[in-house]
Amino acid sequence: MSALEPDELARLLSEAVEPVRPSPDAYRRIQAGVARRRRWRLPVFTVGGMVMAVLIGLAVVAIRPSPSNQVVEPAAPPVMPTYYTEPSSTGAVQVPGGSSQGGGSGGGSGSATHLPTNPATPRSSAPATTPATPTISPSRPAASASAGPGGLDSPQLPTPAAKPAGVNDIDGDGHPDTVGVATDGTTLQIGFSRDNQVAKIPLTSISTPLNSAVVDIDGDGFGELLVQTGASNGVRSYALLRYVSLDQVVLVALPDGLALSAGVHGNVASGFRCGDRTLQIAAGTSTDGSQFTVTTTTLDLTADGLSPGDTASSAVRLPSDTSPFVASCGALS
Amino acid sequence: MTVVEGWRPVPARSDAARSDVARDADAALTALYSEHYRSLVRLAALLLDDVGLCEEVVQDAYIRVHGAWGRLQDRDKALAYLRQTVVNLARSTLRRRLVALKHAPKPMPDAASAEEGAYSLVERAAVIQALRELPRRQREAVVLRYYADMSEADAAAVMGCSVGSVKAYTSRGLSALSGKLEGLR
Numbered sequence: 001m002s003a004l005e006p007d008e009l010a011r012l013l014s015e016a017v018e019p020v021r022p023s024p025d026a027y028r029r030i031q032a033g034v035a036r037r038r039r040w041r042l043p044v045f046t047v048g049g050m051v052m053a054v055l056i057g058l059a060v061v062a063i064r065p066s067p068s069n070q071v072v073e074p075a076a077p078p079v080m081p082t083y084y085t086e087p088s089s090t091g092a093v094q095v096p097g098g099s100s101q102g103g104g105s106g107g108g109s110g111s112a113t114h115l116p117t118n119p120a121t122p123r124s125s126a127p128a129t130t131p132a133t134p135t136i137s138p139s140r141p142a143a144s145a146s147a148g149p150g151g152l153d154s155p156q157l158p159t160p161a162a163k164p165a166g167v168n169d170i171d172g173d174g175h176p177d178t179v180g181v182a183t184d185g186t187t188l189q190i191g192f193s194r195d196n197q198v199a200k201i202p203l204t205s206i207s208t209p210l211n212s213a214v215v216d217i218d219g220d221g222f223g224e225l226l227v228q229t230g231a232s233n234g235v236r237s238y239a240l241l242r243y244v245s246l247d248q249v250v251l252v253a254l255p256d257g258l259a260l261s262a263g264v265h266g267n268v269a270s271g272f273r274c275g276d277r278t279l280q281i282a283a284g285t286s287t288d289g290s291q292f293t294v295t296t297t298t299l300d301l302t303a304d305g306l307s308p309g310d311t312a313s314s315a316v317r318l319p320s321d322t323s324p325f326v327a328s329c330g331a332l333s
Numbered sequence: 334m335t336v337v338e339g340w341r342p343v344p345a346r347s348d349a350a351r352s353d354v355a356r357d358a359d360a361a362l363t364a365l366y367s368e369h370y371r372s373l374v375r376l377a378a379l380l381l382d383d384v385g386l387c388e389e390v391v392q393d394a395y396i397r398v399h400g401a402w403g404r405l406q407d408r409d410k411a412l413a414y415l416r417q418t419v420v421n422l423a424r425s426t427l428r429r430r431l432v433a434l435k436h437a438p439k440p441m442p443d444a445a446s447a448e449e450g451a452y453s454l455v456e457r458a459a460v461i462q463a464l465r466e467l468p469r470r471q472r473e474a475v476v477l478r479y480y481a482d483m484s485e486a487d488a489a490a491v492m493g494c495s496v497g498s499v500k501a502y503t504s505r506g507l508s509a510l511s512g513k514l515e516g517l518r
Contacts, residue, residue, distance in 0.1 A: 003507070003508070003511050004507055004510055004511035004514060006478075006479055006507070009460075009475070009479045009507065009510065010479045010480060010482070012460040012514070013379060013460060013464075013476070013479060013480040014480065015458075015460075016379075016458035016460045016461050017375035017378050017379060017480075020371075020374055020375050020378050020387070021371075022370055022371050022374055022388065023388060026366075026370065026388060026392060027363075027366055027370075029392050030362065030366065030392050030395045030396060030399075033392060033393070033395075033396035034359075034362070034396055034399050034400070037396060037399075037400050041400075
């Protein structure tokens with residue numbers, strides 16, 4: 001068998017397809033195809049673009065995480081409702097939902113056993129030793145001392161029972177507290193009804209008999225305590241104390257140049273009154289002891305203390321006009 | 334995948350530039366048609382089993398080249414791109430025909446047209462019969478090398494294979510055709 005030469009194969013192939021003739025309307029068909037392609041290009045591209053945009057939109061929606069899927073960890077264990085139950089026969093009180101002492105699980109799912117010192121008295125006499133123990137009195141759930149997230153060592157205030165505070169209610173538990181003077185005569189004693197604790201506040205002096213008033217000036221549910229500290233030449237001086245945390249009362253400092261006093265001494269007079277979340281201090285001067293020019297400074301009582309506000313001037317004639325030089329705050333009026 | 338050198342995507346053009354490209358494409362289409370249409374139809378007739386489809390394939394190739402004219406960087410190689418398109422479309426047609434022949438019933442014989450008469454002459458050529466018995470790759474290599482008179486490198490580019498493969502396909506195809514056509518010589 002002799003091999004086929006390339007030239008011979010080329011000749012055979014050319015001869016084989018020689019009869020093939022293009023059809024006369026081939027060019028017209030090509031032009032028709034080009035026109036058809038042009039006609040469909042714009043709609044096809046438009047539809048394709050729309051489909052692509054829809055697909056991209058769906059992909060974005062599918063990829064983007066839903067806000068409902070985001071898990072937010074609680075910053076603190078949830079506050080569980082507390083209920084008082086009668087002590088069992090063994091003397092133990094079951095507190096459903098309460099967190100166990102020192103357990104620190106944070107979930108509050110388990111029950112804890114509270115051993116009161118006196119089963120007949122729901123209010124514990126020493127709650128400071130049981131920081132996580134909820135108040136077991138059903139009548140005072142909102143005034144729980146453990147409501148603050150930081151526990152008893154935290155400087156945060158407990159939850160007040162009502163706003164503004166009730167009569168003589170300094171610790172905000174809805175019950176009146178007691179104020180007295182120690183035997184040394186310069187130490188103020190406040191007995192808190194919340195936990196039967198007694199706070200002792202040393203002052204420079206305290207008038208006897210004790211002249212005091214509890215007024216919730218700032219309306220935060222904890223009464224501020226006004227105590228007369230002395231009297232000299234017809235002018236009585238006072239001290240203002242406020243409840244800052246559980247069993248803690250501090251002396252409120254006044255801005256420079258101002259003092260809590262009431263009375264008239266010669267050509268100088270002073271007084272104060274309690275307003276709406278403010279303390280108004282009036283300072284008067286006179287040349288004849290009758291016609292006084294009064295400068296009234298309004299102090300805002302906030303969590304940070306007394307901050308100076310507006311100042312107003314007026315004139316009064318004594319004794320015909322109502323004297324602003326008195327202590328007009330609650331029972332001190 | 335076969336790639337023709339000079340075929341690169343180009344940035345979008347303005348409307349004025351696009352109309353210039355369209356006019357250029359129309360002129361190129363006319364020139365390519367008048368110069369190469371007949372030879373491309375004959376090339377397709379050698380590659381396809383059914384020579385009746387060859388014009389369809391070549392016309393489709395012209396339409397595609399016209400549509401892609403704006404994206405063709407080296408327009409001097411438009412003929413090469415046209416040839417490659419014809420080869421690719423012939424391959425696709427053969428694949429489709431293989432599937433269709435498996436399921437389609439035998440067609441009823443009908444009256445032959447003048448063109449079909451010419452095609453029947455082609456069908457009866459012994460070299461065509463022998464060529465169709467070759468594997469597709471060997472057939473493509475033989476046709477591109479000896480009918481289209483392409484170099485081995487050009488044939489390799491159109492076929493999408495290496496030059497060595499083209500050599501091997503060509504050698505085997507030539508040997509097979511020698512055996513089949515020995516009686517005619």
